[in-house]
Amino acid sequence: MSEKSTLGRIVVIAVYALIAGYFSVAILGSIVNQLYGKPPAHEGKLTQADRTWCLRALVGLRDEIEGQAALELQHPRREGDAFARWRLWEQAWIGKLSAARARCTGSDATLDQAYASLSELHASYAQAIERMIHARSEVADKLKVSLEALRGGAGP
Incomplete structure (x- = not known):
């Protein structure tokens, strides 16, 4: 039973770390985007x-x-x-x-x-x-x- 608990905890911690990492990167990307903005559009180029x-x-x-x-x-x-x-x-x-x-x-x-x-x-x-x-x-x-x-x- 101890093995299942340890394995379960590792899976839960890994999933939590992935989710926390994803949202941390998204927040950091949003902050950088707000600070520096989007790159300028190619002026003079037609879509x-x-x-x-x-x-x-x-x-x-x-x-x-x-x-x-x-x-x-x-x-x-x-x-x-x-x-x-x-x-x-x-x-x-x-x-x-x-x-x-x-x-x-x-x-x-x-x-x-x-x-x-x-x-x-x-x-x-x-x-x-x-x-x-x-x-x-x-x-x-x-x-x-x-x-x-x-x-x-x-x-x-």
């Missing part, structure tokens, strides 16, 4: 969630400008001022681009390059669309003058 958001924003902006450019170049609306309509859409798009750039650039060279390429793409599309709008307006005005001349010269 995976931020990087994913930036990538989705980049792809969305690209798709949006390509869609609008295709629409303006292939099937423009005939009513209203095409140039004013394009400028209004472009200003809204540039606002979205600026917001995305502010959030995403400066922390990753690859993202910086991607947003710079998107800006170049925008400049190319804007130039092509503005040329096309100008050419259409000029040709449409000439056609209108010709049609009026034909109608006026057709007689009574």
Whole structure:
């Protein structure tokens, strides 16, 4: 019986020592954490969630400008001022681009390059669309003058 008591006491003391040690280390860790705080976050580094958001924003902006450019170049609306309509859409798009750039650039060279390429793409599309709008307006005005001349010269 003495053996069981001694073995039981050793087990109880060991369990008590483990529990006391665990809580002592936890308390000491808490004190050190409160004194020194957490290590600073990596400034300038994007989290995976931020990087994913930036990538989705980049792809969305690209798709949006390509869609609008295709629409303006292939099937423009005939009513209203095409140039004013394009400028209004472009200003809204540039606002979205600026917001995305502010959030995403400066922390990753690859993202910086991607947003710079998107800006170049925008400049190319804007130039092509503005040329096309100008050419259409000029040709449409000439056609209108010709049609009026034909109608006026057709007689009574």
